[in-house]
Amino acid sequence: MSLRGVRGLVLDIDGVLLDARSSYHAVAEEAARRAIAPLVGEAQARAAPFDRQREVPAFKATGGFNDDWEMSRAIALLLYLRARREAPDLARFLAEAGGRGVTALYAKYPVPIAPDGIARICGALYGGSMCRDLFGFEAKDAVPDAPERGMWENEEVLPDSRLLAAVAARFPLALYTGRNAGESRLAQRLCRLKIPEELCWVADGHRPRKPDPAGLLWLTHALLRRAPRPSQVLFLGDTADDQAASRAAQDAGAPIIYAHIEAPGDTTRVLSRLLAETGDALA
Structure with a gap:
């Protein structure tokens, strides 16, 4: 044309x-692992497999996951299920979203992962020392070990x-x-x-x-x-x-x-x- x-x-x-692969996408995975650690343990949260280079594009190509913080919630659910060895394959997992994103997934898998908690973790990791300017709160209030260097600096x-x-x-x-x-x-x-x-x-x-x-x-x-x-x-x-x-x-x-x-x-x-x-x- x-x-x-x-x-x-x-x-x-x-x-x-x-x-955004080294910023938002990395933040989404890291926040997801931190969010499920209280549910499955730190070791299991870290060991759950996730191929960010391959699987994030699959989320983005599905529809309903334009918001990276909401995608992080979906990744957290997927990692939780993988840690418990209850996860379907990625294609089926995304098909279950039905184009309605994270809402449909949590309706099918009612795991207690609070959306506000993940959003704050994401903001802290992305913003670092700029978190208050970007999101209205201090990074260390959400993530005590949040680095000063936010992942936005990777962009x-x-x-x-x-x-x-x-x-x-x-x-x-x-x-x-x-x-x-x-x-x-x-x-x-x-x-x-x-x-x-x-x-x-x-x-x-x-x-x-x-x-x-x-x-x-x-x-x-x-x-x-x-x-x-x-x-x-x-x-x-x-x-x-x-x-x-x-x-x-x-x-x-x-x-x-x-x-x-x-x-x-x-x-x-x-x-x-x-x-x-x-x-x-x-x-």
């Missing part, structure tokens, strides 16, 4: 702008920095993310972006979350408000929930082109193609 009509970009953050920018700057200079940008406002500002700092707050659809506890397309529809309208017709928005996402939100928005008539990011180099490839097709390719 041609990108010549694109007049604005909607960007997910994790997996699109930033590599690396995925697209070429010069390319990203060129795209930001050429097109209006918006963020459509499961991060909260503080996490989103941190991501912008790492990426050297400055996107208006009103164009950042973040998780604030009130707004509809992916795969609900409400945020994507709102951002598309905002980006194209003054654009000539016909114009389109290019949305870069990387999860099943991103795909579902895009399809729903397209079905509602939104002029959206969706680009699915699967590998670390894909964001650079898509942005390079965008500049090439709109006559702004970098030398």
Whole structure:
């Protein structure tokens, strides 16, 4: 599909702008192990098998696990069942979620793992010394041995920095993310972006979350408000929930082109193609 009509970009953050494998994904596994330790013992919690490089992408491809803290709850349940040798294989476990994420899994396996407890562990491990700024509490109040260095410091920018700057200079940008406002500002700092707050659809506890397309529809309208017709928005996402939100928005008539990011180099490839097709390719 041609990108010549694109007049604005909607960007997910994790997996699109930033590599979250050594931050959020590592946090999700570590928090899950800590959460089940009181139930199965520290040794069993540490010994339960989990292949993060293979299994986290399977969660993300299933739908319903866009939120990494909720994914951590699902991982905790899976590890608990594995520690007790009661777990189905991963494909069946995810199929049991039925696209409804962690809620469906805990309905089938009512294990007493508190969601608020896991969320606080995740926040402490991710935020470190910045935990209060990001999540409103001190890391050591949730995790007494929390390191000062939060796992956010492991994040690396995925697209070429010069390319990203060129795209930001050429097109209006918006963020459509499961991060909260503080996490989103941190991501912008790492990426050297400055996107208006009103164009950042973040998780604030009130707004509809992916795969609900409400945020994507709102951002598309905002980006194209003054654009000539016909114009389109290019949305870069990387999860099943991103795909579902895009399809729903397209079905509602939104002029959206969706680009699915699967590998670390894909964001650079898509942005390079965008500049090439709109006559702004970098030398």
